[in-house]
Amino acid sequence: MPHAIRFDEAGGPEVLRWESVDVGEPGRGEVRIRHQAVGLNFADTYFRSGLYPVPLPSGLGVEAAGVIEAVGDGVTHLAVGERVTYTGFLDTLGAYSTERLIPAAPLIRLPDAISCETAAAMTMRGLTAAYLLRRIHPFAQGDSILLHAAAGGVGLIVSQWAKLLGLNVIGTVSTEAKAAVARAHGCDHVVLYRQENVAQRVRELTDGKGVDVVFDSVGKDTFETSLDSLKRRGLMVCVGTASGPIPPFNPQLLAMKGSLYLTRPALADYIADPAEKAELAGELFGHVAAGRIRIEINQRYDLKDAAQAHRDLEGGKTTGSSVFMVSGD
Known part of the structure; x- marks a missing residue:
């Protein structure tokens, strides 16, 4: 049974709940993805606290990586079985989940050299670093x-x-x-x-x-x-x-x-154009695959322990990247 972290009201980490959810089949322009790893970002705490207001109840998280299990009508550039990663804002909210439906547009196909765990730890952070150093x-x-x-x-x-x-x-x-x-x-x-x-x-x-x-x-x-x-x-x-x-x-x-x-600046405005996003992602993936940039995953959590992960993050107890492990990669 698919599960997700959801919250009914803004507040501290205690508002996060682990729930079973129905996923269903993808509609036009969507895919169903089974997550293997989910990224933990400081922006997640802004959604949870209400600094970034969203309609409630809501899911949480904007970054994850996994395997496509089904594609909807109109999706021609991605196929079942492909590994993908994504990050975004409201268009990708709901990443704290074992499975989900998501628009195909934000998805980035992963090269063989990049694991889902590494991708979940670096897609938002890495693309942020990319635009800060290559565009600003x-x-x-x-x-x-x-x-x-x-x-x-x-x-x-x-x-x-x-x-x-x-x-x-x-x-x-x-x-x-x-x-x-x-x-x-x-x-x-x-x-x-x-x-x-x-x-x-x-x-x-x-x-x-x-x-x-x-x-x-x-x-x-x-x-x-x-x-x-x-x-x-x-x-x-x-x-x-x-x-x-x-x-x-x-x-x-x-x-x-x-x-x-x-x-x-906001990352969304630097990856809105598909060609620019592909260029930034390609440069990022190239550096990581070649070992020129190391992605340090220093904290790993079970997805159901999202509240503790938020406490650690807000308490300054983390270094490098943190990920939620959903299944083996």
Whole structure:
């Protein structure tokens, strides 16, 4: 019997329930997929808490990988038995499930060298890293970046990819243990944000100039520090709000701190075009298959234990990627 994690009201991890569900047959443009692994992302907590409102009751999760079991009318580019992965937003919500129906459009066929477990751990994180480094800014060898949450799932991929591009990577982490993880994956310098003044340390490491780009997934708690770490006309990239939304501010602040640029991108807008999504996925898969980027799966959970996984994630107890195992790959 298929099962899924669902919730009837917004709230903490305790609202998540493990339920049996009916899946049915795919309609036009849909497929039925049997999941082998499901990704755990911080965005999942935003849906659960109500920060990203959705009609309730609802499923949860936007990233998974598995095997196609049935295809609906009009689906000609995918076949039963093929392994696929996906990520998205509302169009893929419901990934915390053993089986499901899903539109065929978001699905990406997996190369033989990429397992379903690896795909579930990296599709959202990897495509995020891909657009951040290949679309957001025209990086040149020797440019510097400040990367918050450098030991997290996105952080470890970004730091490895940044080194392939010849960038100088300064990462922030909370503990010495996470600092060791960040260094092992490409960070040239690691700042312990609970013990050091991040902006001051960044200036020291960049001869007073500041970094070209900041990738900030933390939000409220790091916003001004991130701005203070940028060089004149540097770029602030807000990619998440783990500590809460950034409070309203006067744009004059950007002028006062060096004519800074600020953007709040969303992955959905960088994979909306099928050709661009295929290009970014191809580059990502190529790096992973060749071993140039390692995907670190440091936490594995049973899908029914989603509430505990959310507690660990929100409590800062995880490093690298986390996945829910549904069946053997």
